[in-house]
Amino acid sequence: MDVDLAQLRALDATVRGGTLEAAARALHVTPSAISQRLRALEVATGRILLVRTKPVQVTESGQAVLRLAREVDLLTADVACLLGGDPAHDRVPTLPIAVNADSMATWVLPALTPLADDVCFDLYREDQEHTSALLRAGTVMAAVTADAEPVPGCTSTRLGGMRYRPMATPGFARRWFPAGPTPEALARAPVVVFDRKDDLQHRYLHARAGSDVAPPVHYVPASADYVAAVGLGLGWGMVPDLQARGMTAELVALDPAATVDVVLYWQQWRLRSTTLDRVREAVLAAAGRELDQPAIR
Numbered sequence: 001m002d003v004d005l006a007q008l009r010a011l012d013a014t015v016r017g018g019t020l021e022a023a024a025r026a027l028h029v030t031p032s033a034i035s036q037r038l039r040a041l042e043v044a045t046g047r048i049l050l051v052r053t054k055p056v057q058v059t060e061s062g063q064a065v066l067r068l069a070r071e072v073d074l075l076t077a078d079v080a081c082l083l084g085g086d087p088a089h090d091r092v093p094t095l096p097i098a099v100n101a102d103s104m105a106t107w108v109l110p111a112l113t114p115l116a117d118d119v120c121f122d123l124y125r126e127d128q129e130h131t132s133a134l135l136r137a138g139t140v141m142a143a144v145t146a147d148a149e150p151v152p153g154c155t156s157t158r159l160g161g162m163r164y165r166p167m168a169t170p171g172f173a174r175r176w177f178p179a180g181p182t183p184e185a186l187a188r189a190p191v192v193v194f195d196r197k198d199d200l201q202h203r204y205l206h207a208r209a210g211s212d213v214a215p216p217v218h219y220v221p222a223s224a225d226y227v228a229a230v231g232l233g234l235g236w237g238m239v240p241d242l243q244a245r246g247m248t249a250e251l252v253a254l255d256p257a258a259t260v261d262v263v264l265y266w267q268q269w270r271l272r273s274t275t276l277d278r279v280r281e282a283v284l285a286a287a288g289r290e291l292d293q294p295a296i297r
Helices: 006-017 020-027 032-047 059-082 101-115 131-136 170-176 183-188 198-207 223-231 274-290
Strands: 094-099 120-125 142-146 156-166 191-193 217-219 237-240 260-269
Touching: 006 032, 006 059, 006 094, 006 223, 020 032, 020 170, 032 059, 032 101, 059 094, 094 101, 094 131, 094 260, 094 274, 101 120, 101 223, 101 274, 131 142, 131 260, 142 274, 156 170, 156 274, 183 198, 191 198, 191 237, 198 260, 223 237, 237 274, 260 274
Parallel strands: 094 120, 094 142, 191 217
Antiparallel strands: 142 260, 156 237, 156 260
16 A cells, blocks of 8 residues: 555545545645545545545545554654654644543643643544544544443553532522432422433432433533533533532532442553653543542442
């Protein structure tokens, strides 16, 4: 297989941008040049790599070549740094990472910020139960995930646990739970849910009130807005301890002894890369400071 760096970069940029036009803008060439490079890459590999929809879709063969493109780009940047290249002219590597919303809203961004001069981060927000799928597809090179089992070709390191508690405003608690979170009250009280992949509230509901309860649900698919919705009294919700800090006046725990612990892991491609290792070290250090290490039952 005879490919060159320009072809691989064209594939990566097209997938990131979703269109040939976006890739052309990113690489400062014409869309025609991007199309020619992609066609040459498909000839060299003997496979169809992209379905040219808007946005483009990566084929199974394209996923393998996309992984190669991103590995080469990262390793090229590592070598340029090792050789003492000019930071003003060298390409800054882009590292795609999948992160769950609550981690992104609390501890991940502060962990990555010190590296922002040397790495461009392309963050994908996805539920922690689903971030590993982006690793399998080659969309991202690393992920914060709830899956302990390494994705093929990846390493997995435990980060710790995010602890969630059922919380509400004092007024909401008085109105809907005068006798506490009884099964009857939980069946009636409105609940705030992040999105349709989020099962934290239902884990607690089913444990306390049975699997057949169906209270009114408000969907608020943004981490900060989710907590704001609970704080405004829209409903009760499972709020992570990291976000509940400093909100003791606005929120109360409905069931102080009840918690749901979500254990998180850092998975990344099994690749010897200085840049990737620096990011891993920063993430692990932040997780060690911010995440609980609960005894998971």
